[in-house]
Amino acid sequence: MSYVLLILALPLSVFVVNGLLSGNLPHRLAGWLATGSMGIATVLAWLTAYNYFFQSSSYEKIIPFRITWLRFTETLQIDMGILLDPISVMMLVVITTISLMVFLYSMGYMQGEKGFVRYFSFLSLFSFSMLGLVVATNLFQLYMFWELVGVSSYLLIGYCYDKPEAVAAAKKAFIVTRFADFGFLVGILLLSYYTGTFDFTEITNPENAAVAGMTGISFMGLSVLTWALILIFMGGAGKSAMFPLHIWLPDAMEGPTPVSALIHAATMVVAGVFLVARMFPVFSFHAPEALDAVAFIGAFTLLFAAIIACTQTDIKRILAFSTMSQIGYMMLALGVSGYGSEGLGFTASMFHLFTHAFFKALLFLGAGSIIHALHKNDIREMGNLRKHQPVTHIVFLIACLAIAGIPPFAGFFSKDEILSAAFASNPIYFGVAALAAALTAFYMFRLYFLVFWNNERTYEHTPHESPVIMLIPMIVLAIGSVFAGFIPFGNFVSSDNQPLHTHLNVTIAIISVMVALLGITVAWIFYKKESSLSEQLSNTFGALYHAAVQKFFIDELYLFITKKIIFNLISRPIAWFDKHIIDAFMDFTATVTNWVSKEIKGLQSGQLQHYAYIFLSGVLLIVLVMIFTNT
Amino acid sequence: MMEHVPIAHVLMVTSTMFFIGAYGFLTRRNLVTMLIGVELMLNAVNINFVIFDRYVYPDQIEGHFFALFIIAIAAAEAAVAIAIFINLYRNIRSIDVEEVDKMKY
C-alpha cells in the first residue's frame, strides 16, 4: 500500500511548487494544481480506506513505509513512517475529503485575492502536515507534524497580514498552542525516558512491561505515567482548544473562512482528540486518572463553550465556540470510555469526529458564502437571507439540524452514542451533555433564524448566491451530513480494533431529540421575528450574560499574565538587571581600574627625591621582609 | 695598624656615612648638594671595600682596586652630572630639584 505515501507527497509538492513560485504562477493554474492534487489524494485516501476496511477482515496496524530520520540513542530514534490503523485511515478520508471540498470552495471564495497562490501553498502545507500527523508511526513524528500543523495554522490565520487583528490572532494561536506543546514535549520525554521508545505500536501495546512499570514510580501522588499522559493531553488540549487553553480559537476566526472550515473546525482542532485516541490503550489500561482528567476537561469545555456561543454575535465566533463545544463531546466520550467491548465512548468519539467534520465544515462554508456575499460578520446585521441565497440556506439548515442532533441527520447518531456512553459512566456527565445538546440546538438555530429569517436589513449591495464552484462543495458536504450517520461506525473503528456492535439507545435518543427540539423552539420564538424577548432574557441573567459575552474574562486573565506579569514583572526587570547590574559590573571593573589609576598618579610626582625615597624604602622593605621570612 | 678597632665599629662609621649621604640626597633641594650626598655614599662604599680587604681578606687587595675604580667613575659621573646641571641652569635659571618636575603623572 505504498501509494499512501503519495497522499502525503502530493500536497507537499504543491506547497513547495506554489511556495517557491508564488510570484510567478497564474492564479488559476496554481489553484487547479492544488485542487487537482488534492483530488488525487482524496481518491487515493478512499482507495486506502476501501482496501483497509474491506479487503481484510481484521484491522491490524500496517506500516507500509518507514525510514530512520534521526537517531538519538541506540533505542530512541525518530522514524518517519506511515502507520495505518482504523483511526488513521478514517482520518485520512476525512482530511482529504474536507480538504478537497475546501480547496474547491476556495477557488471561488479567494478569487482575485492578491495572495491566492500563497494561500493554496499554505493550505497544501496544512493538508500535508495534518495527513502526516495522523499517519505518524511514533510520538515524535506526530509531534513534528503537530508543530507543522500549528505553523500552517499560524500562517493561514495571519493570511491577511496587514490586518492587525489577524496578526494578533495568529500570534495568539501559535503561542497558546506552543505553550501546550511544551507540556506535550515534556510528556513525550517522560514517556520515552521510561519506555525507551517513541513507537506507537510499542507504547500502546497493553503488554508492554516498560509502560506498566511506569505506574510503579509515583511523583506527587500520581504515577509517572499519569503525569506523562496528562502532559501529553495538555498538548492535545491546546490544539483542540479545551478549557483553559481555548482562547486562541475564537480569535483564529480572523483567518479566511475556508481556512476556518478546514483547520479550525474539521481537522486540526480534532488533532487533540486524535492524540488521545492514539494513546487510548495506555490511558485506559494504566492511567485511569488521566482519562478522568480528559473527561472532566471535555465536559467542562462542552458546557462552557455552549454557554458562550449563545451570547456571541459574530457568525464565525459562534461557530468557533460551537466547535469547542463539540470537541468537548468527543473528549468527554473518550474520557468515559472503556476498552474493548466497553469501548463505546471511543467509537462514539471517533464517530462524532467523523460526522462533525462534515457538518461543521459545511456550516463554515455556509457562513463563508454569506460573508462572501455581505462582507460582514455580525449576525445582527443579517436577516432574511433565505431569499437571496436559497442554496446556502438549505445546506445551512441541513447542517444546523445535523449539529442539533435531529434524526436522521448525521449528528444525531454520533451524539446519541456519546450520550449513551456518558450515561453509562456517570449521570452527571450525561446531564451536562444533554444540557449542552439543548444549548447547541438553541444557539445554532438562533444563528439560523437571525441570518436567514428575521427582518430584511439594508445591504450595500444586494446579496447574491455564491458561484457554483462554491456551491458544489457545500452540496457535497450537505449530502455527507445527511448520510454519514448511517455508517455502522463501530464495525470499523473501535478501541481494540475489533468490530464493536452498537445500537441505538432509544431512551437516550428520545431525550436528546427532545432537548434539541426544545432548544430549536426557544430559538424560533426568540429570533424568527424581531422580538425583545432575547433582550429580556439576557437582562434577567445580567451578570452571567455579560460574563458569557465577554467569554468569562479568560482572555483578560491571560492578558494580565502575559502583559503584567511576564512582560512587566519578569522581562523588563531582566532587561534592566542585565543592563544595570551585570553589564554595569563589567563596566565597573573598568571604572575601578581607571579610578585606581587616577588615584595612584601621585606616586609619579615628578620629584626626583620622592623617587629616590621610594627607591630606598623599597630596598629596605624588601630586605626587612626577606630577613623576616627567611629567619 | 688597626688591630685594636673591631670591624663592627668601622662598619658603623661607613654605614652611617652612607646613610648620611642618602639623607643628603633625599633632603637637599640644590642639585649640587644632592651630588655631594651621592659622593658621600660612594665614599662610604669605598671605605667598606678597603676595610674588608684589610680585615677579612688581608692577603687580597681586590677591594682596594675596586675602590680605586669607583673613585674614577665617581669623578666621571660628577663631571657629566655637573655638565647637565649647568645645562639645566641655562634653560630654567635654577638648579632646585623641586623645580625639576615638568614631567609627572
Add this chain to the structure above:
Amino acid sequence: MSLNELMIMRHEWALVAVALVLLIAEIAMPVEKKKQINGLAAALAAVVVVLGFLPAQYGSLFGGMYVTDPLRILMKNILNIGVLLIILQSVSWLRQDLYHDRSSEFYLLTFASLIGVNYMISSGHFLMFYLGLELTTIPIAALASYEQFKSKSAEAGIKLILSSAFSSAILLFGISVLYAANGNLYFESFELSSSLINTLGFIFFFSGLAFKISIVPFHLWTADVYEGSPTNVTSYLSVISKGSAIFILVIVLFTLFNSIQLLWQDVLYATSILTMTIGNLFAIRQQNLKRFLAFSSIAQAGFIMLGVINASALGMATVIYFMLVYVFSNLAAFGVIQTVGHASGKITIDDYNGLYKTNPQLSLVMMLALFSLAGIPPLAGFFGKFFLFTAVAESGFYVLLTIAVLNTVISLYYYLLVVKAMFINTNATPIAAFKSDYAMRISLVICVVGILVTGFYSPVFEYIKNLCETF
C-alpha cells in the same frame, strides 16, 4: 695573547674600532660634509652587527674577568641589531640643522654605551660588571640632555644621572657586602651561602639592576626620562639599556646567585606583580606616547620577570627570546613615534587620531608593533608572552600566572586605545601625509619582518633554548 684570544673579544674590539673611526672622521671631515657622518655611522653599525654574527671563539680572558659564550654572543647580537635599528631611525633627526654638527657625538656616545653593554654582558668580575653598567649609563645620561634647548631634555638628563648615581651607590654597597661575605669578586669562583648578610647584599645589588630594568619600586625615573629624552635615546633606554640589564640579571641570578634561588624568586614574585600592575595602571592614563610606552615597557619588564623567576633553562630562553621580540616591537613603535614627531612635532595619542587615513603604512606598522607588545597572534609578541607564561607555569606559580594574564588584558586595553586613535577616531586636522626617509623605512621594515617572522620561525627559539640548556 694570541689573535684567537683577541677574537674572543671581537664585539668589543669592533665597537672600539668603530668608535675610533667615527672620532677620526669627526675630526677629519670638513664641516660641510658633516651630514655624511650619519650614513657612515649606520654603515659602521651594520658592520658591527655583521661581525657579531661571524663564527666566533668562546672562552674567558684576563683571568676570568671577561667571559664569553654562545649565549652571551647572542645577547650582544640582539642588542647590536637594536642599536643598528636605532641609528637608522636617528638619521633624519640628526640631519636637522639644529643637531647636525653634533651628530657624530651622538653616535660616539651611543657606541660607547654599547661598548659598556657588551662588557657588562661579558663581565666575569663585579668590577667589570660595574664598569659596564656605568659605561652604559653615563653616555646615555649625556644623550638624554642632548636637546640642549629643551628644558625637558635637561630634566630627563638630571633625573637619569642622579637616580642612576644613587642606585649605583646602593648597588656598590651591596657588592661591598657581598665581597665581605665571599672574599671574591670573580664570578667564576663566587660561592654564596644563604645568610643574612648575603640577603642584604643581594637585595642592594639587585635593586641597582632593577633600577635599570625599571622594576617597581625602582622604576619611577623611567617615565620622566623617557618623556624628556630625544625619542631615539628613549628607544635606546627602553630597549638596549633595559635589555642589557635584563640579560646580565638573568646571567647573575642563574649562576652567581643560584644558591639563593628561593630568595630571589620571592623577591621577583612580589616585584613582578607590582611592576606589571603599576606599569599598566599608569599606562592607561597617558596621553604622551613616549610616556605611554615608558609605562608599557615597565609593564613588559614585569612580564619578563615571569621568565626569570622560572630559574631554569626554559625561563632563561623565554626571557632572551622575549627580549628579541621586544627589540623589534618596541623599536617599531618608537620608530613610528620618532618619524611622526619629526615630521609634525606631534606626540600625544589624540594627535594620532585619524592617522590611518593620512599615513596608512605607518599606522599599520604601529598597530603591528602594539599588537605584538600586547601579545596578539600571529605576531611574535604572542609567542614571546606565551612562552613567558609557560615558564612561570612550569615553576608552578599559578597565582602569579593568573595575575599576569589578567594584566595582559589591561595592557591590551591601552594598546587598543592607540589603535583606536589611529584607525577609528576621526580628526578634523589629522597629521598630514608625509614620506619618511629611507633609513627609517629600512629600520621599520626590519622591525616588521622581525615581528612577523620571529614567532613563526621556530628555529629562533629552539636555538636560544639549546644555548640556554648548555649554558
Add this chain to the structure above:
Amino acid sequence: MATSAIIFYTIAGIMIIFSLLAVTSRRILRAAVYLLFALAGTAALYFMLDYQFLAAVQLIVYAGGIVVLIIFSILLTTHINEKLEKPAWGKVFITATLVLGGLMLTLFVLTNHEFVLGTEPTAEATVSVIGERLLGYQAGGYVLPFEVISILLLAAMIGAIVIAKRNSTKS
C-alpha cells in the same frame, strides 16, 4: 686604648661630623668644603690602613678633582652668599626616619654577621704591586678594567662637551 684606636676614632668622628655638616649646612659653598674634610678624613683612614696610593688618589681625584668641580658648578649656578632654603620639616622627619631605619637595619645585619678575620699575612699595596696588577692580564690583573675606564672617561668627556657645546647656528 691603643694609639691607633684613638686616631681611628678621631678620624671617624671627623668624617661623620663633616658628612653631617655637608648635608645640612645652609651655605652651599661651606657644604662643599665640609665634603672636602670628610673626604680628607677618608684619605687619612687609607693612610692608616697602609694604602698610600689609594689615599693619594683619594686626595687628588676626590678632593682635588671632584670637590673643585663641585665648587665651580656652585659658583656658576648660585650666589655665594645665598643661604639655602631649609628643607621642609616633614620632609626632614620622614627622610630621617627612613634613613635611621635603614641604618639600623644595615647595622643589624652587618654586626650580626660573624666576620672571620683573616690571619694571612697582609698583602702589600706598594706602587709597584699596584702597577703590576693594573697592567696584569692574568687572574688578579686589572688591565681590562683599566682600559674600559679609559673609554668611560673619554665618553664622559664627550658627553660633557656635547651638553656644554653651544650650537653655532642657533643661539
Add this chain to the structure above:
Amino acid sequence: MLLISLIVIPALTALAVMFARHAQQVKTLSATGMSIQLVQSFYLLYEFLKERSAGNSETVLFGNRLEWYPSLHISFDYGVDGISVAMILLTSIVIFTGVFASWEVKDQAKEFFASLIILATGVFGFFISLDLFVMFLFFELAVIPMYLLIGIWGSGKKEYSAMKLTLMLMAGSALLVIGILGIYFHSDVNGSHSFNIIDLANQNFPMEMQRIFFPLTFIGFGVIGALFPFHTWSPDGHSSAPTAVSMLHAGVLMKLGGYGCLKVAIYLMPEAANEMAWIFLILTSLSVIYGALGVIAQTDLKYINAYSSVSHCGLVLFALLMLNKTASNGAVLQMISHGLMTALFFALIGMLYSRTHTRMVHEMGGLMKVLPFLSVCYVIAGLASLGLPGLSGFVAEMTIFVGAFQHPDMFHRVITIIAISSIVVTAVYILRVVGSLLMGPVKNEAYNNLKDATWYERLATVTLIAAIVSIGIAPLWLSDIIMESLGVILD
C-alpha cells in the same frame, strides 16, 4: 593537504585583498576565495564520508603533525573529526554569505574584507588544530579583528562595544592560557609534556588538578560562548557590529566557545566535568531562560537577536554539560543550526537596516508588503529559531532535550524542563517581532518605495536558508558523523 589549504586559501585571499586596487576587485577576490573555500569544505565533507564509509575509524582523519617548537612540544597538529567537519562547513557557509551580505561596504572595503577573512582564517585554523597552543593561537587570531571590524565599520556606541567585547573575550582567553598551561604541565606523554589533544585525552589527570583547571578552561571558552553572567559583551557587540561581522560573530565565533568546552574542557578533564557540571548547569539553564525572557523587553532588532543568541548558545553549553552523547550531539547540532539561523537573522537585519535606517521594531511595520522576499526570509529564520520541524533548529533542540532528559538524576531533569520552557518564550518573542515588524499596515509612507533584495542579498539569504532547510529535513547524516566523534570524546 586538504586541511592546510583550508587555512591557506583564506589567508591568501586576505593577502590578495590587501593588494587589490579598487572595491570591485576586493569584492570579486573575496567572493572567489570564499567560494573556493565553500567548495573545499564540501569536498572535505565528501572525503570524510568516503573515508568513514570505507571503514576508517581513526579518531581524526587527514591529520598530520608538523613539528614546530619541539622543545616545548608544540607542533602544528591538525586533523578533523565529524564535529570539526561540521563546524568547518558551517564556517565556510557563513563567511561565504557574509561576503555577499557586506557587498555594499564602501568605506575602506579593502581593510574590511581583509579583516573579515582573517577572522575566518582564525576560525578555520581553530577547528582543524589538535594542538592546544595552536588552537589558542587561532582563537585569539579570530578575536582580534573583531575590534577593528566593530570599531571602524560599526555603528552606535561602537567604540565602547568593541572595547568591551575585545577585553571580555581576551579576559576569557587569559583564563584559557592558565588552563592550557595547567593541562600541559600536568601531562606526561612518554615522559614529556604535551599540547596534543589526542595525547592528552589518554591522560588521567589527578582530581585536584582537574578541579582547578576545568573551571578555568570552561569559563575561558564559556565567555565567548556567552556563558551567563559573562555574556554582556554580546548584546552591545552585536548591536554595534556591521552586518557581516555580526553574522560571523554570532554564527561562528561564539561557537568556538562550545567547541572548545567540548574538545578541551570536557574531553580532557571528564572527572571534574562530571563533578562540577551542576554549577555550570545552573548557570547555563539560567542563561537559556534568562536570555529568552530578556529578549521580550528589547526593541532593537540586534539586541533582540543578541539576547536570543545568549539563550540559544546557553543551550549549547547546557547540553554539553549533560555529558552524554545525545545531548552533546544536540549541542553540536545547535551550534550549527544557531550559526546558520543567526547569521541569516543578522544578514536580514542588516539588509532591512540599510533600507529603513532603523533597527527599532516599533518604528517599522508592514514590511511584508513592501519587501516580500526579505520578509519571508525573516519569517523562515524566525521559524527556525523557534524550532519548527523541517528546519534545523528543531533537530538540534530536540536532540538536546531528549539527550538531557536521559540523565537519570532528578536535578538534571528539572533543569531540563526549565530549559525546555524556553521554547515557549522563544515563540513569544519571535512572533512578536515578526508580527510588528513585517505584518500589519505599512507604518512609514517612505517605505513604500523600498526595493526588495538584490541578487547578492538573495544569494546570501538563499544559501543560508538552503542549509537550514536541508539540515532540518535530513539531519541523520550530520547527526551520525557528530555522534561518531562524540563517542571518542565522551567515553
